[in-house]
Structures are given as structure tokens and as C-alpha cells.
Amino acid sequence: MHPAFSVIAFTTLSGAGYGLLLWAAGLILLPALQGRTPANAATVLLWALLLVLGLVLTTVGLFSSMLHLGKPGRAWRAFSQWRTSWLSREGVFAVATALAVLAMLALIGAMIVGALPPAWWSAMPILAAIMLLLSLCTIASTAMIYASLKPIPAWRHPLVLPGYFVFAILTGWLVLMALVNWSALSDEALGVIVLVTFALAIVAALLKLVYWHRIDRQPLGATRGDAVGLPGRDVDVFERPNTQANYINREMGYVLARKHARPLRAIALLLFAAVPMIAAWLAWANPELAGPVFTLGALLGLAGTLVERWLFFAQARHLVTLYY
């Protein structure tokens, strides 16, 4: 499949954005579940910062995906077909998530200026839970756009859906770490951070290694004989219908990545899994460097995710290529 940069940037950025919103929801829900009220103004400001950044990342991602449209001005129509289309569902969930985030930011603003009595803080965890659920639904819809396409066996693979969740959580975590590590954290907190970073990076790396191993050995599920209605016959291309490449060749037949798959996979693994672990280890060894190290780690981790997404597209073979 042709890897359109706007779509790859969209899934990477919005994935990180929804991941960040998941972690933000966790940070808001955790004290509430333990029965504590927000400890101080700094915590509330952190919440606001995470929510704003999550909103910015997801919105930039969505606008980037609109660049891929032929008629971006009609994009509003894409909210209408949620009954059958995962793309439409994604749009609906994305807007609903954005509304939940805006509601939380409005509540935080109102509480800071004192427009509402302190009892209103109890609405915060409820909104966070709603946002958590909507973010999960949005990530799942994004993954299902690909996982529901029968002509592309590599995208039908059962690891595609968990893959999108793992990468959202990993990249969201990396962005979160790039933010919180600029303030001095306790050794205990840093220890937890190192452990979580290692765990997420290892899960993502294993998932991707298994996925790549499987799709390399996965048959296309049909032969050229099946495609022309002569199953079992050995069919070779004699003359193509067009002398130059057409839309089908350009969009569905993309061979560059399959040629360079190994080095690109190594680069992706290095950037999204090894680099964050090295960053965590460096921050553990030199806590005063945690801020810059994690920021660099997050940027490189996002770059690695971009490479991974590029491969996800470029390596996927579409059944229509059988005709060519």
C-alpha cells in the first residue's frame, strides 16, 4: 500500500495524543479512586497541560489526515455513516473525545478562578472516565479501519488492533515522560518510570517482532488464478492493460519497503524500543539529566513509530496486485 505521509503522520501523532489522554485520565482517576482530592495547584496545572497537549496532538493529527482527502471541505460529511464505516466512527469518537477534554479544561478553569464551589471537583474523575473510554474507542476505530479491510491480509492480522493500543500507550507515555521529568522527581518515582518505560518498550518490540515474523510467512490467501476465475491454473502476466502506471498501481502496488524491510525494521526497533530504554537508564543514572534525556527519547521514539507506521503501510500487499 502506498504510504501517504499525511496518514502516517496522522496515526502517529493522534496515537500519541490519545495515549497521553489515557495517561492523563489515569493520573486524574488514581487519586479519586484512592479517595484523595487533588493535592495542590501544581497537580491541577499538570492535568491541564496534559489535556491541552493531548488535544493539540490529536487535533494536529486529524487535520493532517484531512490533507490526504481530495475534498477536505466536505470532511464534515464523514460523521454521518457511523453505522457501517469505521472511518466515520473514528471521526465521531474523535470529536466526542475532544468535547470531553474541553469540558475538563473548562471545569479546571472554572475551579481555578473560583467560579464553582469545591464540591465540583468530584465531576473531574467522572469526566476523566468518560474521556478514557472515548479515547480507547477512537484508538480502536483507527485500528479497525485497517483491520476490517479483507483485501489486505497483513492488516487483517489479529495483532493489528493490539498494536495500535500498545503504540498509543507507549508514545503517550514517552510524551508524558518528556514533560514530567523536567521537574526533580523522587528516586522512587524515577524507579517506577524506568520500570514502566522498559515494560512498554519491550511489549511494543515483542509485538512488532511477532507481527513482522507472521506477516512474512502469511500467504496472500488467493492466487492470480483465483483472481481471473481460473483457480488452480498457473497464470502469468503477458500484457498489462496500461503502458504507464495507473492509480491502482500507484496506490496499491508499492514495492520499495518490501525490498528494504530488514534495515528499516531494525531502525524502527532501535528508535521506538531501544532508545526509550536507554533514555530511562541514563535518567536513572543521572537524575539531573532526566528532562533533556526523556525529551530526546520521546522525539526519537515518535520518529521510530513513524518508521513503524510507514512499514505498516508500505509492506502490506493488496490483493488487487494479483492482476498486475
Place this chain on the structure above:
Amino acid sequence: MTDLPPPSKKKLGLVIDLDTCVGCHACAVSCKEWNAGGFAAPLTDEQPYGKEPSGVWFNRVHSYEVAATEGCASSATPQPAMTLHFPRSCLHCETPACVTVCPTGASYKRAEDGIVLVDEDKCIGCKLCSWACPYGAREYSEVEGVMKKCTLCVDRIYNENLAESERQPACVQACPTRARHFGDLGDPDSKVSRLVAERGGVDLLPQLGYQPVNKYLPPRPRRTGEATAAPPQDETLDTAALPPMLRWLDRVLSR
């Protein structure tokens, strides 16, 4: 709405005879000609002339070499190698994924006759429908920024300004070998349905479950084996029947 309508009684579609198709591309060219001014107009060429011509076509004709076989899933008897010409266009599937993935409702399947169409005023050009189609039926027009696809010449088949004999898709009209047939595949007694039954018409990629309405008639079985020309027979000459002069010549020359 991109919800599929309940299965229609009438299922208009094409039956393409791979036995008689000679790969002349007349169907593709006449399709391009008609649709450049029809329902899906314009059928734009991004690059009509020059070194790398490219544009949108609803119909593309492939040619393949089919290797000889000793018998396989599609042919019980041994078959020699052959050339296969294969016109490829929208199959107007019963359960078209290109319609259900559409986020805007621009893609739809008509409840009355099962034709799959694009409402270009609603299409946002996200290309997802082309990803969902294993048959490569949908092509994106860079110029209009929307998706284009075969309309089964919906603007011909019901067109009362045309003579009744011309109310069929342009590709069917143009075919010089009558390899393309148009009709109602939902009616088991229609000419096309009988043709499919008689010739063992097949679905393309049935394992995907899109249930194409268009059917392809596989090439008829070819004769195989060594050339079995009869060995030259000894010529016999009844000399008794010859005139005396020739009988004498025969006797002299046979010596």
C-alpha cells in the same frame, strides 16, 4: 446511507465470456468515450498525451499466459497453455465493502437494481473504498478529487432517448466478439442467467465473500495431446480402370 439495502430482486450485471474475448480493448475505449460525458463525467485524464499518459478508466483489459495443466480445480481434463484476455471492471457485488466503508454515504448500492454508484457531490476523496475493493474497480481522479467507478452505464440502460436496442452498457455494445452480455442476474430465467448456468460461470475471488454479481465464463476446454493427424495412407491405383494409353505408360514407368 452506506447501509446496504436488502438484497434486490433485480440484479443487473455483466457476464463476460473469457472464451471469446480477444483482448481488443474496444470495451475499455467505448466505456471511456461514453462515460467522459455520462453520469460519472468527466472521466479525466491527468496526463492525456506525452511520455507518461495516465487517467481514469472504468474498464481495463489484462492479457495473461496460462500455463498448461494436467488437470486442476478449474479443469478436470488436461489443458494446453493459452493466452487469456481478461477485461476487469466493477462487479457490482451483493455485499460490496466499498460501500460499507464509505464514511460519507457517497457510495451506495441501489435498492432497485443493485448497481453500485458514487455520488460525487458527497465524496471526500478519502480513497478508503479503493482499499476495500480487491478487484481494483475504483479509481481516484486527481483532478476532481473524488472517486470514480463503473456505473453499469446507468445513463444508457434506462435512457428513453436511445433506441431500445442501444439501452445497454457501452462496453457491451462495442464488443466485436459478443464476449460481453448484459442482463438481470437475479432472474434465473434471463438470458444471462441461462448463459451462466450453461457455461459454468464463476465468481472472482469468491473466498472474500463480496458475492460479485458479474460473472465470468471460463474458456471452453481446449483439445490436448499430440497432434493426431492420420498417417499418410498408401495410394492405390486400379490400373484396370485406366484407359489403354495410360495403362501402358504406367507399366513402362513402373519398371
